[in-house]
Amino acid sequence: MSRINFDQPMVVDGAMATELEKRGVETDNALWSAMALIHDPDAVVAVHKSYFEAGASIAITDSYQANLPAFEAAGLTVTEGSRLISESVKLAQQARDEYLKKSQSQRPLYVAGSVGPYGAYLADGSEYTGNYHLTEKQYQDFHRERMQLLATAGVDLFAFETQPNFEETKALVALLENEFPELSAWVSFSVNQHGELCDGTPLTEAVAYFENHSQVIAIGVNCTAMTNIEGLVETVAEATTKPIIVYPNNGDTYDPVTKTWQTVPDAPAFSDLAPKWLAAGARLIGGCCRTTPADIREIATALN
Template identity: 25%
Template structure:
């Protein structure tokens, strides 16, 4: 096995919380453990550290009204986002103090879709600051950089970048979510149906551009296209293992089933192709657990 060089992200927080028995259900998703039993969140971060992750992502993905309701958001968003960022920072700092660690673990401040995953049709620029500002303010002092996740449209990308730049000087990583294609000869598109090639002008404002929460088969083409557009940009991918090519339900309606064929070994083979295409950041999204991250870590030895 050849040795590859890349930064290793963690995997999916929500499904790992579910696996270890944390409070977990829709619509609150990963926010429920943060609200009721935050010690489980720390356990998940530690599992990914043990697997070899260099980057921990704060557990703030579900801290939006879409998941926790407007009343709870209004009352607790700032407090919960602060707690999520504090836990991630504490886990990273504890690991970094260990002489045996051998790597610096950094913290990515998650900025989630404000209006729900895969829902570019619900995007409302006028409401964006009300929802995301508390998450930015609460995390600012704990994180190393921002990770804007599961971005579904060009408008969403532009508006979120502008909002963060007005409130923070930390670097911005942005991650697009892609349509899952039936025919891989079709062009690569965002969830909004916009062409990826039309969504790359924002790269000059970013430290890194990634792709997440799409099937593993989508990532190689997206990375290759983006690398051709901007060869100096840091690129990455962290796929999910959802079984459906086109999801027919809202994020809050039910749990998506997971593919049985996306084993740690199979996921590693996908990741090798992503690195060959130009990626230097690899990790996992929904359904990709510590066992997958540990397998990816073997590629660096």
């Protein structure tokens, strides 16, 4: 099984879709940022490279919304969809190679294969509610092929991210353990305003469940407000000895019904908050929706 040392603080990258939009990629659709895998793979490489240049040590592949049913619904064949999922890994690896060649950096750099929840495939905001119900086998059947493709393409670990549904997360980790014994994963939950998983599961219960699952090598939360993070890290720390990962949004607020963002002009800076998250116990810190390379550079400066 792959072993990555998360004992020291490490910087995770930031938003993919936000940076793709700046480069002219249309993401307002069911495939979201995965649309770039079809139409502008060079933009994906450029985004990954911009985060490495900002100080990130972990790139998350552009596969959060990239799954075979979604690609089929968009009119692609299984072969085409499979190639695009594999390509999401190769693009991140290409960016890493180009950055290392140019910078001569000695810090270890990793590629984490993004595995978004079933709710993301529904493309109706379900990753913010967790309000869907499949059997363990159905969850595993949905995720298996994507995980196989990511693994074969050479990810260093999986990122089970924005997970709102406890039963689905348990099914994912069971699939990891039964069929991918050579790989590890982090688990990052999507939480509601009460600090619970979006399906209502207490965060401490969900975190504690994975404490004795050795292939889960970090655990935490992502895609929530920056101001929630310090308290959430303290909550997670009550239930685990594993490294804690956090990557919040930039402070703007999202309406999953209209699929629009509202800018919050007086949001705090990552440079002010990241040291507090580190002090509370976080070891892997990055950014989720609406974050930029400038935000990741702030985090890297604060951690270093």
